[in-house]
Amino acid sequence: xxxxxxxxxxxxxxxxxxxxxxxxxxxxxxxxxxxxxxxxxxxxxxxxxxxxxxxxxxxxxxxxxxxxxxxxxxxxxxxxxxxxxxxxxxxxxxxxxxxxxxxxxxxxxxxxxxxxxxxxxxxxxxxxxxxxxxxxxxxxxxxxxxxxxxxxxxxxxxxxxxxxxxxxxxxxxxxxxxxxxxxxxxxxxxxxxxxxxxxxxxxxxxxxxxxxxxxxxxxxxxxxxxxxxxxxxxxxxxxxxxxxxxxxxxxxxxxxxxxxxxxxxxxxxxxxxxxxxxxxxxxxxxxxxxxxxxxxxxxxxxxxxxxxxxxxxxxxxxxxxxxxxxxxxxxxxxxxxxxxxxxxxxxxxxxxxxxxxxxxxxxxxxxxxxxxxxxxxxxxxxxxxxxxxxxxxxxxxxxxxxxxxxxxxxxxxxxxxxxxxxxxxxxxxxxxxxxxxxxxxxxxxxxxxxx
Amino acid sequence: xxxxxxxxxxxxxxxxxxxxxxxxxxxxxxxxxxxxxxxxxxxxxxxxxxxxxxxxxxxxxxxxxxxxxxxxxxxxxxxxxxxxxxxxxxxxxxxxxxxxxxxxxxxxxxxxxxxxxxxxxxxxxxxxxxxxxxxxxxxxxxxxxxxxxxxxxxxxxxxxxxxxxxxxxxxxxxxxxxxxxxxxxxxxxxxxxxxxxxxxxxxxxxxxxxxxxxxxxxxxxxxxxxxxxxxxxxxxxxxxxxxxxxxxxxxxxxxxxxxxxxxxxxxxxxxxxxxxxxxxxxxxxxxxxxxxxxxxxxxxxxxxxxxxxxxxxxxxxxxxxxxxxxxxxxx
Numbered sequence: 183x184x185x186x187x188x189x190x191x192x193x194x195x196x197x198x199x200x201x202x203x204x205x206x207x208x209x210x211x212x213x214x215x216x217x218x219x220x221x222x223x224x225x226x227x228x229x230x231x232x233x234x235x236x237x238x239x240x241x242x243x244x245x246x247x248x249x250x251x252x253x254x255x256x257x258x259x260x261x262x263x264x265x266x267x268x269x270x271x272x273x274x275x276x277x278x279x280x281x282x283x284x285x286x287x288x289x290x291x292x293x294x295x296x297x298x299x300x301x302x303x304x305x306x307x308x309x310x311x312x313x314x315x316x317x318x319x320x321x322x323x324x325x326x327x328x329x330x331x332x333x334x335x336x337x338x339x340x341x342x343x344x345x346x347x348x349x350x351x352x353x354x355x356x357x358x359x360x361x362x363x364x365x366x367x368x369x370x371x372x373x374x375x376x377x378x379x380x381x382x383x384x385x386x387x388x389x390x391x392x393x394x395x396x397x398x399x400x401x402x403x404x405x406x407x408x409x410x411x412x413x414x415x416x417x418x419x420x421x422x423x424x425x426x427x428x429x430x431x432x433x434x435x436x437x438x439x440x441x442x443x444x445x446x447x448x449x450x451x452x453x454x455x456x457x458x459x460x461x462x463x464x465x466x467x468x469x470x471x472x473x474x475x476x477x478x479x480x481x482x483x484x485x486x487x488x489x490x491x492x493x494x495x496x497x498x499x500x501x502x503x504x505x506x507x508x509x510x511x512x513x514x515x516x517x518x519x520x521x522x523x524x525x526x527x528x529x530x531x532x533x534x535x536x537x538x539x540x541x542x543x544x545x546x547x548x549x550x551x552x553x554x555x556x557x558x559x560x561x562x563x564x565x566x567x568x569x570x571x572x573x574x575x576x577x578x579x580x581x582x583x584x585x586x587x588x589x590x591x592x593x594x595x596x597x598x599x600x601x602x603x604x605x606x607x608x609x610x611x612x613x614x615x616x617x618x619x620x621x622x623x624x625x626x627x628x629x630x631x632x633x
Numbered sequence: 634x635x636x637x638x639x640x641x642x643x644x645x646x647x648x649x650x651x652x653x654x655x656x657x658x659x660x661x662x663x664x665x666x667x668x669x670x671x672x673x674x675x676x677x678x679x680x681x682x683x684x685x686x687x688x689x690x691x692x693x694x695x696x697x698x699x700x701x702x703x704x705x706x707x708x709x710x711x712x713x714x715x716x717x718x719x720x721x722x723x724x725x726x727x728x729x730x731x732x733x734x735x736x737x738x739x740x741x742x743x744x745x746x747x748x749x750x751x752x753x754x755x756x757x758x759x760x761x762x763x764x765x766x767x768x769x770x771x772x773x774x775x776x777x778x779x780x781x782x783x784x785x786x787x788x789x790x791x792x793x794x795x796x797x798x799x800x801x802x803x804x805x806x807x808x809x810x811x812x813x814x815x816x817x818x819x820x821x822x823x824x825x826x827x828x829x830x831x832x833x834x835x836x837x838x839x840x841x842x843x844x845x846x847x848x849x850x851x852x853x854x855x856x857x858x859x860x861x862x863x864x865x866x867x868x869x870x871x872x873x874x875x876x877x878x879x880x881x882x883x884x885x886x887x888x889x890x891x892x893x894x895x896x897x898x899x900x901x902x903x904x905x906x907x908x909x910x911x912x913x914x915x916x917x918x919x920x921x922x923x924x925x926x927x928x929x930x931x932x933x934x935x936x937x938x939x940x941x942x943x944x945x946x947x948x949x950x951x952x953x954x955x956x957x958x959x960x961x962x963x964x
Contacts, residue, residue: 202950209955237961248962264956270963278963314953 204309205270208235208280209343212260212321213352214300215375219258226355227376227488229323229398231255232287234294235267240277243333255284260347266316271309278306279336284321286377286396296327297577298377298396303331304339316343323352326398327577354400354579362631364405369550370630373403376482376489378580379570383491383608390592393608395570399478400581403630406475406483408552409534410559410623411464413441414449416456419467423460424453425618431528433512439530439620450533452559455618458591461562465626474564475627476584477610480594483545484555485607492605493555494542499602504543504557505532506605508598519601530620531559531598556605559623560593567592567612589615597621667696674705683712700729700737704746711749716808717788720753721779758830760805761837762798762814769818769842770795773807787812809834816840820878820901845902846875851885853909858887860909870909878903885909 215229237249251267259265271278285299294301300321307315317339331337358373381394416424427443428435440455441448456464465472486493494503501507501522508529510520523529535541535553545552567590568574574585592612596604599621603609613622674689687709694702707722723746730738738746764771771778771785777796778785785798787807795817809832816824821842830836851860852871860872861884867874870885878901885893890911899905918924952960 202953205952205960207953207955233957235959235961237963239963246961246963251959251961253957253959259956262956266955267957268953268955268960270952270960272964280961 202312202314203270204273204311205268205314206278206280206306206309207314207316207343208267208269208282208304208306209263209316209318210255210260210265210282210284210321211318211344211347211349212284212300212323213348213350214284214321214323215352215355216255216257216260216349218350219256222258224488226350226357227374229355229375229377230284230286230300232285232294233265234281234283234285236281236283237269238279238281238333240275245281257349260349263343263345263347265347266343268314269306271306273311274308276305276308279333280304280306280319281333282319282321295381295396296329298326299329300326301329303329303333303336305331305336307339307341315341317341318344320348323354323398324579326579354398354581358403360403360405360630362405364550367407367409368405368628369408369545369547369552371401371404371406371479371483371487371547371552373401373630374482374487375400376485376487378478378481378583378608379575380485380489380491380606380608383606390567390569390612391610392570393610395575395577397575397577398579399482399583400579401478401482402582404475404479404627405630406479406552406627407472407625408550410452410554410561410625412449412534413443413451413453414446416442416453416464417449418469419464420460423457423463423616423618425455433514433528436513436620438512439514439528440618441531441620452531452534452554452623454531454559454620454623456562456622456624457616457618458562458613459615460618461624462564464624470626472626472628474562475625476582477563477565477592477594478580478583479627480555480561480563481607483552484595486545487547490607492607493545499542499556499605502541504541504596504605505535505554505598506557506596506600506602508532514599518599521601529598531623534558555595556607557596557600558598560595560597560600560604560611560621561623561625562591563594565592566590567610591615591617593622663696667693667699667702669693670696671702671705674709678705678709678712683709687713698729700726700733701742703729704738704742707746707749711753714808714810715788716753716756717786717806720750720757721786721789723747723750723753756809756832758807758809758832759835760807760828760830761802761835762805763802763837763839764798764816765801765841766818767798767801769816769821769840770797772796772815773805773812775813775815778805781806814838814840816842818842820845820903844878847878847899847901847903847905848873848875849881849897849899850874850904850906851883851909852907853885853887853893853911855887855890855911858885858890858909858911860885883907883909885911887911889914891915 210233215226217228217231218224233253233255235251236245239246255265269280281303283294283299283301285294302319302321304319309315355375360370364370375398377396378399379393379396384392384394424442425437425440427440428437430438432438441451441453462474465474484493490496507519507522509518510523511529543554543556545555565585566588568585568588574587590612592610594610670689670693674686674693677686677689687706690702690705690709694706703722703726707719707726710722711719726738727743727746730743772795773787775792776788777790777793778787779789785803785805787805807830809830811829814826814828822845824840824842850871850873858870860867860870863882876899878899881897881899883895883897891914893909893911954960
């Protein structure tokens with residue numbers, strides 16, 4: 183009987199679970215700008231939102247069956263060291279690899295795109311029969327579109343797991359306030375980072391309008407005028423490069439919609455029919471002492487500084503949200519968008535919005551606001567036009583880019599002539615250097631002073 | 634008119650039978666006897682002896698069928714109040730005459746047959762009968778019914794086994810007067826009802842049959858065996874019991890014997906004899922020497938298997954899926 187008790191005690195003391203088979207615990211860390219976590223308000227742009235892990239067994243160049251997984255990722259998960267997965271492996275066998283991707287899907291799609299992905303392929307260390315080996319993989323924002331490691335030459339893993347991650351610490355992502363004081367007609371645009379280009383914003387707007395390539399752009403703080411330049415603002419400037427109003431409202435010539443006139447009755451209208459050269463000269467004039475905003479600066483603010491499709495958000499506009507769809511009269515009969523024009527109306531640009539309640543085409547920053555970024559008049563940026571993918575617009579991380587090669591120009595933002603899709607922040611339309619069209623105007627900007 | 638036709642039978646019949654008798658010597662004798670029966674029937678009918686006259690005419694018709702003889706049979710039946718039979722017989726007379734091209738039945742007789750048949754139709758009783766099963770058979774006055782279109786006609790067929798109706802609901806054509814309606818079905822109590830139908834009446838009759846109880850007799854080799862039906866003691870064998878048809882559980886128990894249990898299905902009216910085969914109870918297993926020896930071995934095996942199963946089924950813990958809860962299925 184005594185033996186029976188001994189045996190029973192031995193059996194009860196044994197665990198019914200075997201020890202954990204050998205595996206790698208892969209922990210992901212990053213400095214990327216992620217969503218802060220459930221219930222928290224972001225303090226910066228969200229540049230990445232999805233993590234994928236693919237595991238390759240020795241000798242294979244495709245992930246093993248079921249060995250690919252995607253995770254929606256946020257800052258809290260990473261910074262608490264919880265961005266980790268388990269990878270069981272055969273004891274003592276080398277050659278296991280893992281490909282980790284951090285990428286941008288918001289409003290783009292769930293698939294990873296190389297130009298918006300931070301990728302690394304890491305070699306997994308051999309494991310024993312039991313026990314766990316932790317490794318940490320760091321994904322640096324500066325490595326976006328520049329993968330490290332390959333399946334044939336994976337990078338070595340860093341042994342050990344982190345307990346505190348670094349999400350949100352990428353220096354380029356910091357929101358940088360202006361140090362100078364804005365004038366009365368200016369608004370400070372704090373510096374920050376955003377995705378320039380947006381596949382979801384590409385549209386059939388003609389040759390060269392594609393915007394589906396992406397890169398992270400870091401914009402330094404700058405000042406932007408709150409309104410498009412008016413006829414009154416421009417008065418006294420050389421009129422070379424500006425086409426004046428014909429005095430006619432018959433609509434038999436496009437210049438019937440030009441706004442500049444010696445008559446003060448048109449002072450409140452935004453200035454249009456101005457060439458790029460004249461616009462640039464105006465902003466650089468001694469009276470202004472400014473410059474045209476860059477293409478990146480305009481897209482930054484037109485996306486609400488948070489990568490939305492439109493300045494107000496991601497929902498498409500209705501008439502009244504912005505000045506668009508107001509053509510279709512006279513010579514514009516067949517070519518312009520008229521969905522928002524009253525049948526008896528001549529159309530044309532509207533006096534710059536000074537009452538925000540009338541429109542959603544407003545970017546409010548602190549106690550100031552910028553108006554008519556989406557519609558009313560398209561605006562000249564300082565950049566020369568270069569199609570995406572050329573030297574000016576590579577992937578990766580760009581700091582205050584400005585394209586100066588070539589003589590062709592482009593305009594950003596929609597206008598009273600365009601349809602809703604042209605109001606998207608990423609929309610860009612090439613124009614000739616000397617074009618002085620009724621749908622294009624000017625808004626000046628200036629950089630913040632160095633601290 | 635009827636009287637005139639009846640008086641005319643004799644002369645007409647003699648003419649017919651004389652012509653036929655010359656045709657064939659072999660048939661002469663039969664014809665002569667048919668003629669004799671015919672004449673006798675006419676004589677009896679003239680005296681109002683309709684039953685006897687009917688017999689004579691039927692005999693004559695058997696020896697030598699003739700439409701006029703059939704007509705006389707129908708007339709006798711009609712006089713006897715056998716209207717459904719007379720109706721059918723008049724129809725037969727007309728059919729026979731038609732088959733001879735109208736040579737056997739004078740036109741006035743054919744017309745009279747039709748008139749009388751129509752009179753009978755107006756006189757007969759119509760009864761709508763509903764049975765609770767088409768498996769039952771029906772007789773009226775001991776005679777099965779004859780199917781005539783959608784009707785069942787009583788009084789025509791000779792006495793015999795009942796008729797199974799084509800449907801549970803049917804219409805019967807019967808002579809006015811008192812009748813005995815009998816319905817039989819195996820396992821059910823026979824229904825015999827008396828009904829009097831007035832001339833040209835229309836009525837309905839619903840006949841619901843009662844299931845017959847089953848009789849069960851249970852016996853067993855052991856005189857003191859107790860019989861239980863549906864768990865209730867009904868006595869010591871032999872037991873005779875009458876129970877409604879249905880399903881029963883029978884149990885016969887006796888001390889020292891293996892209880893006998895069976896399920897019975899007693900049919901309506903069934904007389905079931907059942908002898909329970911009781912076999913002696915085997916000695917208790919716990920009294921056998923090998924029981925405890927086997928139990929010891931079994932206990933040892935159970936303990937051994939239990940320990941073996943414990944170790945054989947030790948589970949691998951779920952892999953650590955990390956903070957994201959995912960483990961790559963690399964194996």
